[in-house]
Ligand SMILES: O[C@H]1[C@H](O)[C@@H](O)[C@H](O)[C@@H](O)[C@H]1O
Ligand SMILES: [Fe+2]
């Protein structure tokens with residue numbers, strides 16, 4: 001089995017390093033002509049590098065199986081602005097369950113994520129792989145524990161409308177209420193979304209203002225947004241950790257370089273945190289399966305440091 005570190009360094013060395021350098025020079029020139037800010041130019045460049053890295057085997061959506069393709073066709077058709085408003089109202093109306101973080105991890109264990117072309121292991125394994133990769137790199141405890149819980153929002157699946165499927169829980173996220181970006185995977189599938197033809201919603205800014213901040217736009221409802229709202233007031237995690245949770249599936253933004261029209265200064269700071277987190281989430285999927293019982297005491301200790309003993313989900 002290939003370990004995270006190995007995959008990372010292989011990707012950093014990258015066989016197509018020269019090609020990339022040339023590419024980023026060209027992108028630079030075009031951006032200067034377009035009048036983009038230095039910050040935007042750097043972000044653009046990084047996104048090209050990230051996309052090229054995945055040529056090494058992760059996130060191969062064109063080659064993905066029908067399960068993944070059907071999942072996104074359904075999600076992109078159904079995540080409308082109206083649905084997003086309704087989902088948030090439903091979230092605010094009730095507490096779905098009361099249990100500890102570890103109980104939540106165990107409950108999630110039965111879910112196999114239909115949107116993911118890179119892993120078929122249980123969620124408990126994915127969470128521990130992510131946390132362990134962060135720990136191996138000597139990152140702080142708050143980041144380790146963020147890795148441990150980052151996908152716990154998938155619990156939403158058990159509390160949604162029965163038989164509704166996973167489209168409102170898992171998968172990459174995107175902005176609703178403005179034009180769908182072509183930096184999303186399978187962008188053509190948005191044509192089946194009613195908002196696609198709505199002239200108030202299908203412009204670059206849609207219902208939002210330039211530079212309004214990502215906190216003020218609606219990102220498609222799912223496990224990121226749900227867990228962010230659960231943890232915002234029920235943990236002592238720093239802001240960067242909450243951003244890692246909230247934006248980890250927002251690939252068109254943190255990898256694709258889309259949606260800069262909505263960003264404010266602080267979003268560029270949060271972007272750094274999300275980008276630092278992403279490799280652990282993605283590339284640890286090829287690591288050895290973790291030994292849950294051996295790791296449990298260590299992570300129970302971390303959980304006790306950062307969370308209330310009982311969380312309202
Ligand atoms: O299929 C995966 C999975 O659902 C992840 O939990 C999510 O964070 C990713 O963005 C998505 O691509
Ligand atoms: Fe996730």
Ligand SMILES: [Fe+2]
Pocket residue numbers: 126150151281
């Ligand atoms: Fe994940």
